[in-house]
Amino acid sequence: MTTYILTAGDARIGRLVELAAGPTTVVVVGDGRTAAAVARTPGVDRVLHVEPAPGAPAETCAAAVAGLVADAAPALVLAAPRPADRVLAGAVAARLAAPVLTMVRAVEVADGGVEVTRSVFGGIAERTERVTGPAVVVTDGGTAADGGTGADGGTAPVVDAGAVPADPAVTVTATRVAERAAVDLSRAPRVVAAGRGVRRQEDLALVEGLAAALGAEVACSRPLAEGVGWLPHDRYVGVTGQHVAPELYVAAGVSGQLQHVVGARGAGTVVAINTDPGCPYFAEADYCVVGDLYEVLPALTAALAAPGPGAAS
Template sequence: MTRCENVWVAAEDASDYAALVAVARDLGACATAVWMGDEQGLDAVRGSGAGAVIHLAGGALVEDGAQVLAQLAAERTPDALLVAPTKRMRLLGACVAARRGACVMSDATSLSVDEEGALRAERMVYGGGAVTVERGVSAFVVAVPCAALLASKAAEAAEAPGAAGDAGASCAVETFAVQPGSSGIRLVERRAREVDAVNLSAARNIVSVGRGFAAEEDLALAYELARAVGAEVGCTRPVAEGSKWMARERYIGVSGAMLTPNLFIAVGVSGQVQHMVGATGAKVVVAVNKDKGAPVFKQADFGIVGDLYDVVPRLVAELER
């Protein structure tokens, strides 16, 4: 008898349910889908292969829905809640876990049930350099399967057509009203976030900017170099999230974009593994750093030890000659 017989799954996008249901099935569980979206999406969720659907209707905020879900979890004692690896679903999982005192297993590359019936998750750490194994010790566990795991399950689910549709036809839906503001957070206004439309993954060449740049206006040097080699400009996390000189969409690495460009030029970048893992797919890596001991040189095919304020203008001049 495992402790993973009754698993709830939640996603923002109805098309993500089939993969989550497949993960739950691999655990030997019957999946119940938790849906916070509209009626239109509900039909797709019903057809995802889940045995039942809990529809949280009427609440605009995840925090409000989480209140209702945590209460339901207390009454119905599911073994686990699997949430899709999106910001809102991570928030849902975290809020429910906090209310239920549950273990949270984040970004699991694999999920299984051990011989004692506990949920077991593997997760990559140190930028993919090692794997950690975690065991859920609470009666109710919240787990976040990583995007790669869900993508492989989605492919498997797509290869087995029919099963999901059959289950959806008879799938029961229970609707629970969510009271807006019940979590104590009031929605005042909705405004579209301004996003930088850059697609670094599609760029053939990348110039990556690090904290070696002393001032925001100096980034003009990086843009000049990028123009000279036909590159997009990306950055390290501190440049985006610390100094906020660039949009979040532009930072590269384990928690940002993972790239496979022809040419990756790291300028004023120390080369910590969390950043460089985003460039391991690059064909040629060039580094400019004034510290000859900087880790970036270990991964570079060509390295220039020097001050970027001296080196970059000279590189641009040479390239434009």
């Protein structure tokens, strides 16, 4: 039983390595620096480095990667849900005639098949499924390992699989820089989320103030991102948005509908602030504050900013 991991120039594969079974090969599409970083990841046995043609996107290597993986016939293929990685995973799945499984929480390879536990029905339930033959699993890649040598890190060999010739049918016609940098809320240790209890866009400053005092990222419920557009989609937490697992999650004015709660169910401590004592989020939260966020948030921000006992004057 072998596992192949696919990544398009991103060394954040720590969780994928944890899910792997048997000897693990990572196919890295991109520059040599990423391949070297992946080779230092504990649990990686071999790295195949595939280099795109100069100026070509990683997606142009999908057919070549599919060929490499198909020749090895692994039992399990893992990839993160990053855009280019999903293209590689799709090409491999088509070549292997294998299913693509998403929202996977656990993986086990045994008896000639792959067994996965995955979220279903929008995350409100889990189901265990068994696939006979190879399977392609797309799930959170995790973080980049620190690497090292010996017991603390890996020293996997890097094999140059060659450069992929330029595809005349695929060219980069333009590059446009995003006006606002994207945020990866799944990595944030603390998150403050705004809901429909925030009445005006300018009032998001209250949420931003508390987030700054906590060293947290700002998030929101779906209506604020997709309804009124006050925050970009990458700030939206929910079933079809970001799934977060911070140590602290503060939900300000969020009612706690199931599609939002599922996105933050991995949080360590949840603080819900709402004027409604019957707010559904109170059934999920560790700490419940019945109050107006327009009063509670400034008070919390001020308390966090106040010097502690014994502070120098």
